[in-house]
Amino acid sequence: MPTARRTALLVAITALALPGCSERSGDPFRPGTLSDGGSQSDGGGTPITPRPDGSTASSCVAQARWIYLVDSANALLRYEPDSGSLTSIGTLACPSSGTPFSMAVDRNATAYVLHNDHRIYRVSTTDASCTATTFAPDQMGFELFGMGFVADASGSANETLFISGGPEEGIGSGRSVLGRIDVGSWTVSRIGNVDGSPELTGTGTAELWGFFPDGDPMAVRQLDKTTAATITEIDVSSIDPSIIPTPAAWAFAFWGGRYYIFYQGAFDDSTGIYRVTPGSTNVETVRTDIGYRIVGAGVSTCAPTDLI
Incomplete structure (x- = not known):
């Protein structure tokens, strides 16, 4: 979900063309096994609590645990x-006349990348290979949008792709529309108006959040999935x-x-990474000038939800 906006986003600014592992112990995605008592454990004896639909974190593919990023020069x-x-x-080579604008990742670790040609492409998070989807652009006025x-x-294994945007010329102008996409039929439905042009992210606890760089103040907000109303707001204006x-x-x-913000101001050489903890107004700078102009971030609903 927000994501660089991106070329279309700032009429007043010339976009810069910027140059361009290990796993944690106690990994919450370690495949589960059945203990003698029939309950599931993480392989080290720690019980895993089943989700409401009967699934567990172990039903997620290993690749779905991480955050994936795409930059304006097609780097994944x-x-x-x-x-x-x-x-x-790798480098995306989508059959597109445009460049990346936003990205979302599903529970199978498949990335869906919206380009500024208004089309969505399916991207492998293993090798960056890319194919077109049957998504028809510009449905209900959604030309460009953040997504998640x-x-x-x-705890459900079922998920929905939410989007927020509208006409291309309106991105960054302080107003957009929240909607959703049925990825089975690739049809769009509208939910309601939001103040700002957010990038979106979702959680395994069924919460929808957005980063609003053009809000007053710049903020991270939890949005109601049925009305688009703001539920909670965190001021992150100290980023810029x-x-x-x-x-x-x-x-x-x-x-x-935690919430991770990938942000590049008009005079920054490249994107910086910032972290916000719910319940705190403190914005931590994780890293500055990473060498990429990040325009999309995608994380699946398999990502850990407990504070790490």
């Missing part, structure tokens, strides 16, 4: 927040202390109980 990256590792996967998968219920912040590229993802 894997970001592992617990170790800080940033790994290049959200679990339908807390400019008198008039001018976002040039942004992306957003939830992982391990």
Whole structure:
């Protein structure tokens, strides 16, 4: 879900063309085994609590645990927040006349990348190979948009792809529309208006969140999935202390109980990574100038939800 906006996003700014692992112990995605008593464990004796639909974290593919990033020059990256590792996967070669604008990742670790030609492409997070989907562009006025998968219920293996955007010229103008996409039929439905042009992320606990770089203040907000109303807001304006912040590229993802913001201001050389913990107004700078202009971040609903 927000994501760089991206070329279309700032009429006033010339986008810069910027240059361009290890696993944590106690991995919450370690495949589960059945104990003698019939309950599931993580292989080390620690019980795994089944989700409401009977599934567990072990039903997720291993690749679905991480955050995936795409930049304006088609680079696909894997970001592992617990170790800080940033790994290049490959370069997208989609059958597109445009460049990446936003991205979402499903529970199978398949990435869906919206390009600024208004089309969605299916991308492998293993080798960055890319194919077209049958998504018809510009449905219900959604030309460009942020996007993110959200679990339908807390712990559920079922998920929905949410989007927020509208006409291309309106991106970054302070207003957009929240909607959803049925990835079976690739049809779009509208939910309601939101103030700002957010990138979206979802959680395995069925929460929808957005990063609003053009809000007043710049904020992270939880959105009601049925009405688009703001439920909770966290002020993150310290990310860009400019008198008039001018976002040039942004992306957003939830992982391990925290929110990760990928942000590049108009005068930044490349994207920086920032972290926000729910219940805190403190914004941590994880890394500055990573060498990429990140325009999309995708994380599946398999990502850990407990604070790590």
